[in-house]
Amino acid sequence: MSHQTHAYHLGYPSPWPLTGALSALLFTSGMTMWFHFNSISLLIIGITCLLLTMYQWWRDIVREGTFQGHHTPVVQKGLRYGMILFILSEVFFFVGFFWAFYHSSLAPTPELGGCWPPVGIHPLNPLEVPLLNTSILLASGVSITWAHHSLMEGNRKQMIQALSITIILGIYFTALQAMEYYETPFTIADGIYGSTFFMATGFHGLHVIIGTTFLIVCLIRQINFHFTSTHHFGFEAAAWYWHFVDVVWLFLYVSIYWWGS
Secondary structure (H helix, E strand, O other): OOOOOOOOOOOOOOOHHHHHHHHHHHHHHHHHHHHHHOOOHHHHHHHHHHHHHHHHHHHHHHHHHHHOOOOOHHHHHHHHHHHHHHHHHHHHHHHHHHHHHHHHHHOOOHHHOOOOOOOOOOOOOOOOHHHHHHHHHHHHHHHHHHHHHHHHOOOHHHHHHHHHHHHHHHHHHHHHHHHHHHHOOOOOOOHHHHHHHHHHHHHHHHHHHHHHHHHHHHHHHHHOOOOOOOOOHHHHHHHHHHHHHHHHHHHHHHHHHHHOO
């Protein structure tokens, strides 16, 4: 940084946005081929390219932020604003699903039998697996806050311990939701109830998987001494994202599982 007369980071030409876009195209095309023609070869290529792009892009960001010193306080401030706006966009993403759910459930049409849940739909018991999943995510919110405070206090051992607990809880949540989907007595094709249920909870499950991956990367970085008590935006962004996932689940549980059933 000694040759720079400013605190900003001017990015260099990178191939990863292009390879990421092409990988996403291969992935979505592969999903289509799998759904319609039961062929997974293109899907495997897309996933492989996507994983390679993610790894190399993360590697470059870690290098420039941790080892090259490009993430100055001014740059970190910009990254924080970017993460806040990204989470805000995710909030509106889920607002659309809640809007569809409440639009259909507050004034059920004659086609639905004039009632909610629609005639023929047997909703899940909100006091069984959904309640367990709620307690798991609330516990993970506590453990990631513990990890954050441990990191700020310089307690390396407790940070690794608390972050590991959060990751385990995230994996446990995903496993329980997969089991719940397997045993659900209705499908995504069962009218507006099935559509809103699986779209909202399914995209939330995807966000849990993404957040868990985010935290695993942070755990690896913490083990490799990448974070300090004052320079750890990568983990901070992961914690914000996880709290967002946590809050969205509370709204999902209250709206779709409890009130909607």
